[in-house]
Amino acid sequence: MSELVPILFLIPLLGAALNGLVLTRLSSKAAAKIGLLASVGSFAVALSLSMEVLKTGQAIQWETSWIAIGRWDLRWGFVFDQFTLVMALMVTGIGSLIHLYSIGYMAHDDGVRRFFSYLNLFLAAMLVLVTGDNLLVLFVGWEGVGLCSYLLIGFWFKELKNTAAGMKAFIVNRVGDAAFLLGIFLCLKIFGSVSFSAMQTLVAGKNSLGVADLEWIGLLLFIGAMGKSAQIPLFVWLPDAMAGPTPVSALIHAATMVTAGIYMVCRMGFLYQVAPHAAHFVAVTGAMTALFAATIACVQRDIKKVLAYSTISQLGLMFLAAGVGNYAASLFHVVTHAFFKACLFLGAGSVIHALSGEQDIKGMGGLRSVMPSTFITFFVSVLAISGVPPLAGFFSKDEILYSTLTSEGGGWGLWISGLAVSGMTAFYMTRLCVLTFFGRYRGHAHPHESPPLMTIPLWATALGAAVGGVLSLPRDWHLAPDLLGRLIHGRVPEFAAAGEALSEGVAMIVTTGVGLAGIILAVVVYGLVEPKFSDNPRGPKTVLWNKYWVDELYDVVFVAPFRGLTRLCAVVIDPKVIDGFVILCSRATGVGGSMVTVLQSGRVQAYLLVMVAGALAIILWLGRGVA
Amino acid sequence: MTVSFLTNWVHYLVAALFSVGLLGFLIRKNALVILMSIELMLNAVNLYVAKVSLALHSGAGLVLVVFAITVAAAEVAVGLAIILNLYRAKRSVDVDMFTGLKG
Incomplete structure (x- = not known):
């Protein structure tokens, strides 16, 4: 076996x-x-x-064996x-x-x-x-998925924009991976092993391990996860990654690869358990990213960009859960998110396909009647991600928020930001759904329903989004046992609630209420009146429209100085210093050669003179002791 | 030994012959004269070998001298043939005319 x-x-x-x-x-x-x-x-x-x-x-x-060096x-x-x-x-x-x-x-x-x-x-x-x-084999896969992500983002490489997006993803991930590698090295130094089970045993033994070392390992590994799972400040590559074909966005940049960071943090959960500062850092980064990305998603107009920022935001929630110690909830949300976000992306792909490449929701609307399968599945997923009971997202999000409140590492601040994210998620997803499928059609293409090959996966993922919640129903309900929690029992650390500030029922009602409020607000703002689209929004919306100018900031802080450095290399160092040295060598050889050619006069007697002089010198040298 | 070395006139003769040959070899421009100078140096050496051979009461040196003279005769034939061809090429036997190997 x-x-x-x-x-x-x-x-x-x-x-x-x-x-x-x-x-x-x-x-x-x-x-x-x-x-x-x-x-x-x-x-x-x-x-x-x-x-x-x-x-x-x-x-x-x-x-099987791989590398055996020393110990x-x-x-x-x-x-x-x-x-x-x-x-x-x-x-x-x-x-x-x-x-x-x-x-x-x-x-x-x-x-x-x-x-x-x-x-x-x-x-x-x-x-x-x-x-x-072990971490090293995980890292092999980690880099492998990074490579595939790069290849697939730049799949349509004839457009410079796409290849640039691919390179951006690759380079931003490198930043995280550098820290990740350092984390692995530190593990080797501290534990002498990178195997999960061996490290777990050592951490449980806790003999001579300094907590500071464990904190550093947790921090470095998490920085790697920040790159792969698109957290602040390394999230900038994910929205650009939408340049790839939509199925790729669904599989790699929503459902699976980007959750690798969460998977890793959960695997290393035994370490984060004993490294409270690192765990707290994970939780706070997750909450901040979730809030930050959710606000941006509220105003974006590209259907895939909205979903991309939504993904970043949801990944933030997963890290929040892992950071407060509820790894099972984090994994639960990974699974439910994989279903509804894959379905949303596939639905978006279906819409883009039908509209011959249109991605701006300004050119959509009213697609409900012409694309029934796409609409129904998309709608179900929107409700799921918005946390409407009894769909999958309701249970996973509720579990995350509730554990945020009850955990020792959590608290009101994290809970309220999670709640805000939940409301905004409902708002922007409903907005997206309304602008795409309701109202009147604002484009000029001739939309049509996608072929069955494309709608079957839509239905399958939508089904998962609808009923995925049964994997982990709240324990108090006693309807079905906590399947997922029992399954991974012992594989990740058990969540221990510190106290109950609010009963789960009340928290659930508040969470759902906020979600419903978000939905209603979006319907009121975008559904009841004819939507207006402006390419130059005014006021505070400008900030969100321009995504807080993060890309521009990175351009000024990192890209521009690096360009300056490369320019310096190209204009000064390469032609002047390096070429100068090479040219100097060739010139010196030339000059030296021309000096020596003088001896080759072609005149026999000149040669003879040298020969005689040489012979004389040898004779004198040999006989130096005689006279 | 040293005194007899210095007083033996054969040494001076050989040195003089060799020096004249060497000088002619280095400063004359006529290929024929250069060839003659080489012969002069060769024969100076031959003479010296014969002298040393006699002084050591050995016949081996004399045999070597006769052998060297024989080879020199053949070598002169080749040398003269080359000079003849040089003359045919440039109507001159001035060695400064032949600088084709200049670097």
């Missing part, structure tokens, strides 16, 4: 190799079939592994436990649906083979990430 663990990610890797390297003359249809087959195959393997884990309750492990023995170690089970099923399941969707979405593209090759490669890397049993 344990051999199945590497097969889990080798299948999509094989698919990527077949499409990308071997079968280069394949037709688009055949390439799509290989891609889908690899993804579904991997899902099947994940399912059978899950069955085994559920039956025995034991983690399945597989490992460090780093191994290719993979583990399929209850925690991985959730992630792997989510990645391969939603991944398969999105592969299916892509067949329809990419039908008219001439890079289908390349697209599916990258998509399969992504699945392989993501599965390495979630199955790795």
